[in-house]
Amino acid sequence: MPDLKRSGVLLDVDGTLVDTTYLHTVAWWEALRQADHRVPMAVIHRSIGMGSDKLLDHLLGAERDRDQDDRLRDAHDSLFAGWFERLAPLPGARELLRACAARGLRVVLATSAAEHELAALRKVLDADDVIDTVTSSADAQQSKPAPDILIAALEQAGLDAAEVVFVGDSVWDVAAAGKLDIPCIGLACGGTSRGELAGAGAVAVYDDPAALLAGLAESPIAALR
Structure with missing residues (x-):
């Protein structure tokens, strides 16, 4: 039986399409x-x-006292929200979404951002007219590197894992995609090096959305139908 043709692009948002990675770092x-x-x-x-x-768990240990966790999350969310009006798309982000849609591909934002953050991110991207499906933290029981958010994105978009490519900026994105055998394109614009992304299993690595857009015809996305 021939391989199924891929027909959608799943994209992480924070650090992949919108320049937020270091703002999240400072907020945490x-x-x-x-x-x-x-x-x-x-x-x-x-x-x-x-x-x-x-x-x-990663920063403080899984055996820590979790009584502070809600307060820590609330503090992060409040600090990060202070930058909502200054968020900016990464170079070529909007154009990449439009180019994928122009190829007849379903464009899916596979993000685990909370709903209030997601509204700000979508406003920055200003590309809702070409976005097919969007997930949020409410759609996943476990966060990356678990693949839950990608599973939710596939189900909501009506796609199969064999029909998509995922674009992300962190080794956690690559790991989540790998659990579903989804090829992951890595972008270094979130601050993770090209070598780390490739070493984690990314099938191709580009500097940012603009670089991926410039090389779209030779990228794994070009194989999608």
Whole structure:
């Protein structure tokens, strides 16, 4: 039996399409500092891309006292919300979405951002007319590197894992896609190096959405129908 033709592009949003990775890093650093947890920003940055549940386990240990977790999340959310009006798309993000849609592909934002954050991110992207489906944190029981949000995106878009490519900016994105055998294109614009993304299993790596757009005809997306 021939391989199924892929027919959709799933895309992470934070750090992949919108320039938020370091803002999340600073927001978590300050939220943790307020609770007397001193965690270096470089360590926090390496955790961005996980959901808050796994991020706090990763930074503070799974055996920690979890009584502070809700307060830490609320502090992060409040700090990050202070930048909503200044968020900016990464170079070529909007154009990449439109180019994928012009190829007849379903464009799916596979993000685990909370609903209030997602509204701000979608406003920045200003591409709702070409976006087929959008997920949020409410759609996944577990966050990346678990594949739950990708499973939800596939189900909501009516796609099969054999019909898509995923675009993300972190090793956690690559790991989540790998659990479903979905090829993952890595973008280095979230601050994770090309070598790390490739080493995690990304099938191709580009600097940012603009670079992927420029090389679209030779990228794994070109094989989608």
